[in-house]
Amino acid sequence: MDACVQQRDYTAKDYKSDVKPIWCPGCGDYSVLxxxxxxxxxxQLAPENVAVVSGIGCxxxxxxxxxxxxxxGVHGRALPVATGLKIARPDLTVxxxxxxxxxxxxxxxxxxxxxxxxxxxTYIVMDNQVYGMTKGQASPTTEPDWEGSKLTPDGAGIExxxxxVVALAAGANFIARCxxxxxxNVADIITQAIRHPGFSLVQVLSPCVTFRPEQxxxxxxxxxxxxxxxxxxARAARRLMTDDGFNVGKVLYKGDRPAYQPEAKGAxxxxxxxxxxxx
Amino acid sequence: xxxxxxxxxxAGSGGAGxxxxxxxxxxxxxxxxxxxxxxxxxxxxxxGGEAAVMIRLGTEPIASHDDRFHLLxxxxxxxxxxxxxxxxLGAESLIIGDPGEGETPEVFVRSGAQQIALPxxxxxxxxxxxxPNMVAFGAIAGMIGLTEDVVxxxxxxxxxxxxxxxxxxxxxxxxxGVEAAADFPAVPRLPAGTPATSERWxxxxxEATGMGALRGGVRFVAAYPITPAxxxxxxxxxxxxxxxxxxVQAEDELASINQIIGxxxxxxPSLTATSGPGLALxxxxxxxxxxxxxxxxxxxxxxxxxxxxxATKSEQADLNIAVYGLHGDAPHLxxxxxxxxxxxxxxxxxxxxxxxLQTAAIVLTDQAMGQARAVMPRSAAVSFIGQRExxxxxxxxxxxxxxxxxxxxxxxxxxxxxxxxxxxxxxxxHNETGTPSxxxxxxxxxxxxxLRKLTGYNYGDHWADITGDEDADTAILTWGSSAxxxxxxxxxxxxxxxxxxxxxxxxxxxVQPEKFANALKGVERVLVVEQSHSGQxxxxxxxxxxxxxxxxxxxxxxxxxxxxGAIVEHITQWS
Ligand SMILES: Cc1ncc(C[n+]2csc(CCOP(=O)(O)OP(=O)(O)O)c2C)c(N)n1
Ligand code: SF4
Numbered sequence: 001m002d003a004c005v006q007q008r009d010y011t012a013k014d015y016k017s018d019v020k021p022i023w024c025p026g027c028g029d030y031s032v033l034x035x036x037x038x039x040x041x042x043x044q045l046a047p048e049n050v051a052v053v054s055g056i057g058c059x060x061x062x063x064x065x066x067x068x069x070x071x072x073g074v075h076g077r078a079l080p081v082a083t084g085l086k087i088a089r090p091d092l093t094v095x096x097x098x099x100x101x102x103x104x105x106x107x108x109x110x111x112x113x114x115x116x117x118x119x120x121x122t123y124i125v126m127d128n129q130v131y132g133m134t135k136g137q138a139s140p141t142t143e144p145d146w147e148g149s150k151l152t153p154d155g156a157g158i159e160x161x162x163x164x165v166v167a168l169a170a171g172a173n174f175i176a177r178c179x180x181x182x183x184x185n186v187a188d189i190i191t192q193a194i195r196h197p198g199f200s201l202v203q204v205l206s207p208c209v210t211f212r213p214e215q216x217x218x219x220x221x222x223x224x225x226x227x228x229x230x231x232x233x234a235r236a237a238r239r240l241m242t243d244d245g246f247n248v249g250k251v252l253y254k255g256d257r258p259a260y261q262p263e264a265k266g267a268x269x270x271x272x273x274x275x276x277x278x279x
Numbered sequence: 280x281x282x283x284x285x286x287x288x289x290a291g292s293g294g295a296g297x298x299x300x301x302x303x304x305x306x307x308x309x310x311x312x313x314x315x316x317x318x319x320x321x322x323x324x325x326x327g328g329e330a331a332v333m334i335r336l337g338t339e340p341i342a343s344h345d346d347r348f349h350l351l352x353x354x355x356x357x358x359x360x361x362x363x364x365x366x367x368l369g370a371e372s373l374i375i376g377d378p379g380e381g382e383t384p385e386v387f388v389r390s391g392a393q394q395i396a397l398p399x400x401x402x403x404x405x406x407x408x409x410x411p412n413m414v415a416f417g418a419i420a421g422m423i424g425l426t427e428d429v430v431x432x433x434x435x436x437x438x439x440x441x442x443x444x445x446x447x448x449x450x451x452x453x454x455x456g457v458e459a460a461a462d463f464p465a466v467p468r469l470p471a472g473t474p475a476t477s478e479r480w481x482x483x484x485x486e487a488t489g490m491g492a493l494r495g496g497v498r499f500v501a502a503y504p505i506t507p508a509x510x511x512x513x514x515x516x517x518x519x520x521x522x523x524x525x526x527v528q529a530e531d532e533l534a535s536i537n538q539i540i541g542x543x544x545x546x547x548p549s550l551t552a553t554s555g556p557g558l559a560l561x562x563x564x565x566x567x568x569x570x571x572x573x574x575x576x577x578x579x580x581x582x583x584x585x586x587x588x589x590a591t592k593s594e595q596a597d598l599n600i601a602v603y604g605l606h607g608d609a610p611h612l613x614x615x616x617x618x619x620x621x622x623x624x625x626x627x628x629x630x631x632x633x634x635x636l637q638t639a640a641i642v643l644t645d646q647a648m649g650q651a652r653a654v655m656p657r658s659a660a661v662s663f664i665g666q667r668e669x670x671x672x673x674x675x676x677x678x679x680x681x682x683x684x685x686x687x688x689x690x691x692x693x694x695x696x697x698x699x700x701x702x703x704x705x706x707x708x709h710n711e712t713g714t715p716s717x718x719x720x721x722x723x724x725x726x727x728x729x730l731r732k733l734t735g736y737n738y739g740d741h742w743a744d745i746t747g748d749e750d751a752d753t754a755i756l757t758w759g760s761s762a763x764x765x766x767x768x769x770x771x772x773x774x775x776x777x778x779x780x781x782x783x784x785x786x787x788x789x790v791q792p793e794k795f796a797n798a799l800k801g802v803e804r805v806l807v808v809e810q811s812h813s814g815q816x817x818x819x820x821x822x823x824x825x826x827x828x829x830x831x832x833x834x835x836x837x838x839x840x841x842x843x844g845a846i847v848e849h850i851t852q853w854s
Contacts, residue, residue: 048701064715068701071704072707073706074706076533077534077537080533080541081544084539084544087525088542088545088546109531109533109534110530262520262527264520264524264525270494270522271660273521274490278479279309279654
């Protein structure tokens with residue numbers, strides 16, 4: 001840093017609201033919330049210039065727990081709300097938070113097109129491989145043989161969805177994975193993701209201690225990925241296809257496709273358009 | 280309507296160029312000082328299917344087709360019979376056909392109309408690069424008394440890009456048509472019109488809707504293509520950037536409505552346009568906009584349903600879904616323009632209302648109105664601009680209440696970027712600050728507030744277009760594009776000495792019981808007119824309003840338009 005040191009005005013606490021989370025004790029989402037506020041403090045973003053958008057699910061409750069502008073919408077539609085907000089208001093920093101069900105099931109089409117459209121958004125998915133809020137059903141990322149849900153007592157029986165590979169194929173330019181057991185690392189990755197122009201995807205392994213208590217073991221199973229960030233999509237694809245989902249703590253792919261931001265620059269008066277119709 | 284009119288149809292298979300010739304005719308008539316109304320009908324083919332242009336020209340502004348056409352010109356007859364029901368003819372009508380192109384379809388012959396042969400193809404061959412549609416154009420122009428100098432001007436202007444040879448070929452074919460039709464039986468000839476100035480517009484309903492959106496202040500549009508709403512978007516796409524806005528093509532309707540919710544939450548008045556199938560997909564998020572109190576406008580250019588129905592044909596059958604389709608109790612606005620010209624006013628008003636009341640507004644237009652082109656007086660500017668109540672300065676230490684329970688029901692709305700007012704907009708039920716709440720008292724208070732702001736607002740006189748006799752004993756109650764034929768029926772009935780009034784409802788929801796009762800004072804009988812199979816409007820009126828004891832309903836599904844004569848007949852036979 002140069003001599004003119006920027007004064008650090010905001011601390012993580014300044015981004016946290018006084019609404020008490022409804023999450024179960026031990027839920028991974030607490031540390032993701034903490035990481036988000038920490039990342040915002042690192043970036044010293046004025047709270048009024050940040051918006052957090054979400055859909056529905058336990059993880060989608062995040063906006064109410066922050067003190068930036070928030071939008072808590074309907075199930076699966078957070079990405080389009082955020083897209084519209086960012087295109088209409090390019091001056092804002094827009095984060096999107098949600099779960100694997102919200103993002104990859106009901107919101108699957110929006111996920112593909114957000115990756116492809118590359119609007120400058122940071123999408124943080126708290127992946128617990130289950131629908132927490134509706135009390136424990138299989139989500140797209142649940143293993144096929146998980147028998148813990150009354151809806152699929154013999155297991156879902158279908159292959160789990162691989163969000164990062166799909167994101168890469170759909171054109172995402174910033175793909176990272178981290179674990180809620182290391183909130184400092186999550187904060188660091190989110191900070192990088194916000195800085196990255198265009199759409200960034202951050203998958204956070206965030207255990208649902210209530211419906212998948214075995215996920216408490218994740219903190220022992222994750223390992224820091226031994227890779228350098230690559231801008232080579234083919235290499236990234238191989239990496240993502242072959243890994244077991246527990247390589248965390250790193251940005252796994254970073255491209256440089258320009259962000260999509262249609263410009264609203266015309267200054268004509270509406271009356272000028274009447275010429276279109278005049279005889 | 281008043282004045283004199285002439286009605287004609289040009290039909291033919293793909294490539295026959297009837298739409299081109301129809302557009303040229305409309306343009307020429309407009310320059311000659313006449314008013315015009317043109318609708319199109321096409322088959323299900325994507326390209327090159329049979330098509331018909333239905334044109335009515337007159338000395339006064341026109342908002343409806345007549346009961347019958349004076350003239351039907353078939354450049355060829357391939358599949359044109361499919362349109363028969365949409366092209367009513369009578370014994371006094373004329374049918375012009377090309378003897379080389381086959382027999383006139385039996386359905387048209389049955390009308391008893393007089394048939395005349397015009398070898399359009401053969402005549403076209405007598406001039407280099409001549410085309411039969413231009414021969415047809417010439418014949419029609421000659422018969423209705425459109426002067427050649429005006430037509431030549433139009434041909435030169437519109438064919439400029441095609442070069443001198445193309446212009447010369449068109450003129451020669453046109454002249455061949457005029458000549459050949461010189462001694463054809465007469466159709467109504469219009470008296471010379473007042474030469475057009477820029478005070479007259481040639482505009483479609485869909486374009487007028489787009490213009491209304493811009494005048495109202497819309498600067499963000501997200502949408503997914505669907506016939507017949509796409510043209511609203513095609514007009515807006517290049518227009519928006521000129522005035523500092525943007526249009527995004529979304530991945531589907533779920534995305535488009537949520538994108539505009541995001542844009543509007545960001546402070547930019549936002550709109551989407553769709554048709555019935557898309558509106559169905561949007562209903563969950565309409566509930567979100569209502570609960571989160573984010574102003575949005577959804578244009579629904581109705582087409583025949585259910586499901587994907589008939590994509591190219593009109594119906595007024597999305598009323599139920601627009602009014603009742605939302606989940607939970609979700610008070611919102613439903614409006615309907617009453618003519619092509621009114622698409623502009625109503626859309627602009629809808630933006631103004633949505634912004635003022637921070638809620639969702641659905642505007643119901645339809646294919647017939649949206650794709651109709653009208654030559655009409657320039658639309659006067661009105662002062663409705665989207666205006667959202669902003670919060671006042673906060674006292675130190677006071678938390679901003681986004682959903683404050685105010686007397687009017689409207690809570691001042693902060694937009695991102697305003698320091699000190701951060702809040703979370705929520706589709707989950709919430710308390711005054713926006714924090715999710717499952718308490719009955721919060722739900723009751725917020726529901727009361729969301730309803731109160733709509734019912735307590737003064738909508739002025741715009742809730743309906745009311746015309747006719749103040750002391751009428753009979754009223755025609757209608758909405759949307761059915762108002763056009765109803766207006767014409769009203770004039771015919773009054774000319775025949777009946778005391779009648781027309782109430783074309785523009786603000787469908789929320790209902791206006793007092794104003795409605797006032798408008799019906801002294802009225803003993805009511806005819807409800809609409810284009811839906813089940814009589815959706817009639818049922819809605821019965822559920823919401825007190826109607827006089829004598830009520831009749833005239834309703835049938837699309838795609839057949841309601842005709843003025845049918846309305847007149849219902850009323851004159853009601854004694
Ligand atoms: C249209 C619609 N369908 C279903 C639901 C019910 N629902 C609420 S949350 C949820 C799943 C949430 O799972 P996930 O996104 O993985 O988040 P988590 O709760 O695990 O954080 C579902 C199906 C809904 N709210 N809306
Ligand atoms: S149900 Fe699972 S995801 Fe939801 S709060 Fe509890 S632990 Fe977290």
